[in-house]
Each structure stands twice: as C-alpha cells, then as structure tokens.
Amino acid sequence: MNGEFVNNSNCSTVFEYIDKHKAEHLEKLKEIIRIPSIAAENPDGVRRCAEYLENQFRLLGCREASIYKTKGQPVVYAHYDAGAKNTLAVYLMYDVKQVSGERWTLIKDPFSPEVVQMSPFGGVLVGRGTTNSKGPLMAFLNALFSIKASGLEIPVNLKFIAEGEEELGSTHLIDFIRENLDKLKDVDAVFSPSGSQSIKGDVTLTLGCKGVTEFELVCSGKNWRRGPVERAIHSSMNAIVESPVWRLVQALASMTDPDDPSRVLIKGFYDNVAPPTKEDLLLIEELAKVYDEEAVKKANGLEHFYNDLHGKELLMKAFYTTTLNIQGLYAGYTGPLFKTVLPEMAVAKLESRLIPNQTMTETMEKVRKHLDEHGYPDIEIREYPEENGVDDWSRTDPKSGIVKITIDTYREAGFEPQVWPYMLGSAPRYMFTKPPLSLPFIGAGLGHGARAHAPDEYYVIDGNDKVKGLVDSEKFYVKLMLNYSDGALN
C-alpha cells in the first residue's frame, strides 16, 4: 500500500493526517514523558523507556529493533529499511535529568506532564524531559508514523541509535558504536531531531561542538607528606604546620595571569588550534550580524563580556579560545560562620574546552608538566573517564550535503538559520564525526522548549507566528525527510 513520496500532493496528505491527529500525537509525548527514565537514579525507569522505544520502532515497521546492553544504560538500536537511496542514522536520547531538589510550580509531578498556557505561546507541555529531549524525539516519531499512516513510504532508510545515559555523559555509547561499526557503514549522515528555535523563533544550526576535558587537582598532605597528613587538625597548629590549601591556591594561581586570569600561562596551552576555514569566517561574518549580544547577556545575567569584546571579535574569542574554567573548589570547613581547622586537602574541579585540533591527551600532559615544573609533583590530577566519559570536539563540514539541504528546508519554511561553526559547549558527536565513521552530524527541527535540567521544563505545543508548535514541527520533520531522500547527504 505504501506509495512513493516525492511530490507536494503526497506531502499534503501527510500534513492533513498530522492536523487531524494532534490530540493523539500530544498523548504520545505524554506517554513517553510519564516514564521516569532518570539515568542517574532509576535504572528500572530507563529499562521501561528502552522497552517502550523498542516497541515503537517495531510498530513503525523496523526490520530490526533491539535493546543492546552496555556497561551503563542500554542503547536501543533499530533499522528501518525503506529501500531508499539515502541512509540516515538518527541519534536520540531517552534518559532525563534528576528532579530531586527542584521546585516545580506549574505542575505537581514532573512525570505527570500537563499542558499549561504560557505567554507568548499558547499551550506548552510541562514535565521532565519535555524539551530535553522526549518532546522533539516523539514529534519526530509522530512524523514518521504519519507518513506511514498516510499510506506512504518513509523516503530515507533510518538507523536509530537511542542512548539511555546522555545525562551521565554518554559514557558507554562509544562502546556500542565501536562494537557495531558494521551496522553503520552504509550511513550517509547523522540526524538528531531538536527544537532548534529560540524563544523569539530564531533558528540555530550548529555544525559541531568543542571538546571538554574535566579533571580534579587534588593537593593533600597525604601525597605531599607535609602539612596534616592524616586528617584535618586544629588551626592553632598552623603556626608550625604547612597548609595543603595554600599550596593548591598557589599552584592554581601559577596557571593563569594574575592581571587577567582568563589568560592561561600553562606552556603550549593554546597550541594546535586549527585556524578558521574560509567557510567558518564567512559563517562568523554572517553570525556577527544577527548574534544578539544583549539577549545573551540578559539570558545569562551578565553585564560585560570578556574585555568588553563585541561583534566579530567576540565570536572569534568565543569559538577559538581554549578555556581553563574552575567548575568548583573546596577545602576544609564550608558551613556557616567558622571552624578553627587546618584542612588536610583541597580540591579544584577544572575543565578545559578544546578547539579542533587539540587533543585531551596533550592538554592533560601540559597541565601535568606545568605542575611538575612549578614544584608541585605531588598535586594529583584525577580524571574519571569510566564514570564521566569523554566529550571530544566535533566538526561537520558546512559544505556537507545534509547541511545545505537542511538550510534550504529551513528557508522553504521561512526561516534563515543562524549557522554556528560549532557550539561553545560539548556533546557526544565526535564518535560519529571522527574516524572511523567520519559522518556529518546535525541537530535540526522547528519548535522550542526550555528549562532543561530545571523546574518547569517545557516544550511548546501551540506556537505563535514565529515559534512553531507540535503540528508544524512534525510537518517540518516530514519535509526534511523528503528533502533528505535525494542528493548526497555527506
């Protein structure tokens, strides 16, 4: 019964189907959001959500749909063979962040999602995972089901990879990919459904991300063999006993410029940054025209950017600066008032965002060398790759087929996307974009949601003239799949 799906009349059949089934489609968003798949806390919820997805892939008509165990949470893999020319891997995450400690005000239970009216939209669906990322995920699946329910064939072959521990750093996804490279060898590009609109309706397309290496510097009496070696002691002893806390402070201070601590003094720290390509410079030129600096300041509660940079200079700094951020710092007594204690250790949690072509290994070696050369061989560097995973940088060539087609599809829908050479943050894309797969990866879609990892997380169901709601977002996915069916994606 499934017919070809290549012209607008077919498209309108699917669109009519979507219009008619808005209520059922919304119900499917609620269905998956009700499953408390908190990767950090609820393995049973994660398992149930994996089974739910596996079943959805079967219902869609996937040739294979299976749950793959990893050392962490399972990956749901499914293969939809449409007999089409192009094959798209679809990256999904089905886990969500914890809710403990959060004060939700719009609904009672983050796992009992409800539609609530919210200006400047109409109804928005409120609940944990609505925007990150079960809303876009289910909108995309709704679009695929709608194509089939309209008697048509999905225009591309799909290989779904749904992970259950994105919120834990995607630690074990890489294992699944390494072990199943043969399944992915015919893939042309990787696509991730996403509500890519801002609250104002602007569309962003990012072509990669920075890498990030996170590590603790631990200065302890135990390792130093000076100061309090076994445990914290009474601070009156400080007259004759040295302090590991002061030692860490001085070690940290040696790493940055006292007059501008954003400038890292570790030898070679800024080396191996690939210069921007001609295409990147053009993208940045365009971006500088539309990048809303005041809005970014407002959203982040800022009064000044670094050195009061703006325009193209600000963006160049944003994209091409390796950072050394202190995520956290602790030592000794941190409660109210004071406690007369000389602590036995101090810890700094550091993070460096890496730019292509820097490697985590070289950065960590430079940090180690700096500590050694500055007289701090005892200061320990602790990484936790087993629990924390690795987020390497990722680049998708602006000239890839999927990028061009996606931009064109946005334009067809009336949107001029802001194209970022990469985002400032990090994401588990490198495993697709780096060898051996070396695939282009993009996240795309209309629609908007916000407050990820925060109370009253929402996803827009009824949009306005700029921000698209559920129905239009599903239609856009249909259009996108149709456009992906022809031409080269990679």
Next chain:
Amino acid sequence: MNGEFVNNSNCSTVFEYIDKHKAEHLEKLKEIIRIPSIAAENPDGVRRCAEYLENQFRLLGCREASIYKTKGQPVVYAHYDAGAKNTLAVYLMYDVKQVSGERWTLIKDPFSPEVVQMSPFGGVLVGRGTTNSKGPLMAFLNALFSIKASGLEIPVNLKFIAEGEEELGSTHLIDFIRENLDKLKDVDAVFSPSGSQSIKGDVTLTLGCKGVTEFELVCSGKNWRRGPVERAIHSSMNAIVESPVWRLVQALASMTDPDDPSRVLIKGFYDNVAPPTKEDLLLIEELAKVYDEEAVKKANGLEHFYNDLHGKELLMKAFYTTTLNIQGLYAGYTGPLFKTVLPEMAVAKLESRLIPNQTMTETMEKVRKHLDEHGYPDIEIREYPEENGVDDWSRTDPKSGIVKITIDTYREAGFEPQVWPYMLGSAPRYMFTKPPLSLPFIGAGLGHGARAHAPDEYYVIDGNDKVKGLVDSEKFYVKLMLNYSDGALN
C-alpha cells in the same frame, strides 16, 4: 559548725570524705552530663543546665546565685562569701558541642554517660561534655561540697561565672562582664578547673592564649560587576565571560609567598608582635627540654613541622608567628564528578592568630588595604562579630601569685608542670585579663580527658600511677583552694 581549714589534719578529714563518697561524686558527674545543654541546638537543655547549676550554687551556700540573661545563652553567677582574705573568680562553661553526625562506639547515647574500662586507665566516664568541661567542673564542685560536708569552711571567697555558650564562641559573656564589673572589682585572680594532664600524665599550665580573627573573603560577580553577575552559568560561556573563582584564587595567592605560602606578604602583617620577655624566654628554654615533638606529630598525624624546625626554634615559631590560615574554601560545584558550570562567586574562610600586642582591627585593615592596593576593591570581607564573638589574645604574668602557688601545688603533688607562655589556640580569657579587670587567669587541675568535640569523649575516673582519677583530682582542688587562701594571688 564550720571550722578553720588551715592544716594537714583538716585536709585529711576532707580527703577521707572524698574517698568515702566516690560513688556519689561520680553520680553527680553523670547527673549534669545527662542534661543535653547543646548551645547550638538545645536552648531548653541549656536552660535546664543553668537551673541545675544555680541550684548547686545555692546548695553550696552561695549568698547570691542567679541566672543572668544575655542576648545569647544565660550566664549563671554565684557568690560564695567565705569571709576569707582572697577572692577567686571561677570561670566555668556548662554548654557542650553538638553530637549529630558523630558515631559513638563505646556507649549508645552521648547523654547517657557510662563508665567504660579503657587502657591505660581503669574506668573512664564516656559521654558528651565529660572532659569539655562538665567532668572537671563537677569534680571541682564536689571538692567544695566535700570541704563543707567535713564541717570546714572553703578557704577562699568564690565568684562563679558559668557561661552557656562557650561552644558558640562565648559571644555574649563580655556583655555580662561589662554590665557586672562592680561584682568583680574585689576579685584577685580567675581560676578555671581543668583536667590539665596529658594521656601520659604530663601537666601543662598555659599563661594565656593567642587572639583570633576570622573572616570570609567573598569574590562575586554581583560585587565585581563582571563575570556571572546573577547566578552560575553554563561553563561553555567561560570563553567570553570572566570567572570570580579565578579572581579569588589570584587575590589569595597575592597574599602569600608562592615559594613558602606559610609566609604572608600582606604589608605589616607581622608588625606589633611584642618581643618575648626574659621570663618567656626562660619558660621556652625549659619547655624545649620536655616538649615531646614526636608525640605532637603522632597526635596530629604529621610527618614534618614547618621547615623541619625543632626544639627552641620550633617553639619560638609556634608562639611568635601570626598565621593566616585557610579554614575552608568553596565555589561552584563540589559534588561527585563534574558539572559544567561557571560559578558566580567564591568564598575563602580565613583566620589569623594574633600575638600580643597585635589588634584585630589593625589586621583587618591590613587585609583590606592589601586587597585594595592589589586591584581587588570589590572582594568583600565578611566578619560576623554578632554571631561569632571575638577572641582576643590574653596574657597572665608568670610572676603572678596564682601562677607561683599553682606551680608549687603541682610540685607538692609530685608534678613538674610544663609552663606555656601561652597556648597556640584561643579562649575567652581576654575579658578577664585585659583592662578594666586586668586579672591573672589560669586553668588548673589534675586529671585527664580527651576527644572533646568528637565521638567517645571521656574523662578518667580511675587513673593510673601518673594520670590522676576523680578522687585525686578532687583532692588536688581542695589543696589548691587551701594554698590560694594565703598570699597575694594577683
């Protein structure tokens, strides 16, 4: 009926009474320890303990015994008029530290004290406040009651000042003293009963203490008007947003020598330390002969003192170095693994131990000036004098009568005390030793206890050949009062 109390035969009458009433005296220790007078948590327990003490003072025959309200916990004041020549103020504390979070192993309930066998002693009384300080307090009161019960008069006039918030920094005791100076104008010296023996039986007599000023340095985007001003933001923004944490690290680092962070570079930080007196130098000379460096290292879990100093040099450093200790440090995310956050503030809890004749005011001015001159005028200094009180340094002249008599009494009992010009820590003595009272203050007594502020706190009931138990400790107080009755105490 009360007779004179001047010769050894009378003393033996009292000693016999003490020998016979050991069980009842132990019961009185348990009685007061059962009252959970936790200053930080249990105002009702504190009130009950104040009432208990007030009643004890009445039973002893005090002319006045009253509970005085303060802005914090009450002070119990009592006046025992023996018609004697000398008048001793007796400083007591009746509050105790919290027990929450502590794992007691020798008894179940820290407020249901029990006698437990403990090597190298016999029985020790285990419970919160046993050594700090209800054990010595009640041993002293037992001694006084025993004198009276033997038909004798206490040989000195006593003015009891018992505070209920020593564990909160004695914040309001100074108010009581300022408001009741007339009550104290005929006092010759201040005495505080104390188990002054170490676990080996060595006796220590300290003639004062260091001052301490505690303060927080707070570096915030809010005050700096740079970096994240309102709240922590995503760390990917660090490429274009400055960090208050790095700023605090650099500000702190500027205060000490990178090559020796125990050396403070704040201008004038070591000024106004009074040179050691001839008497102090003699005391230190003597102390260096008996100060057990290895035992101190072992007790504190140390392998090295500062610069591997020892002997007289170590003690000189201990007594005459103004410290700048980091009690605690915190910023951003301090939980397990990592969180990609750029914190909006960082806090260091600092403490400086002051040597006579330094003042807190001058130290805080020097810190402020240092921050200002180094470009950190936005870094806030937070003190909490209302909640945290003030512990100024204190000195008692080694030539004071009470010091000499106490040393002689120790010698009579077969102990050569280690006399410290002052302790390295701080205590609320300055309100007695500085003008307008300008009184000598000593803590003295035989006996031993340990694990103050820690689980399984104990006080020795049955001693060994070196460490005195409850009975001998009470007898020593009797002897001490007798010796205080004659000669000048101040």
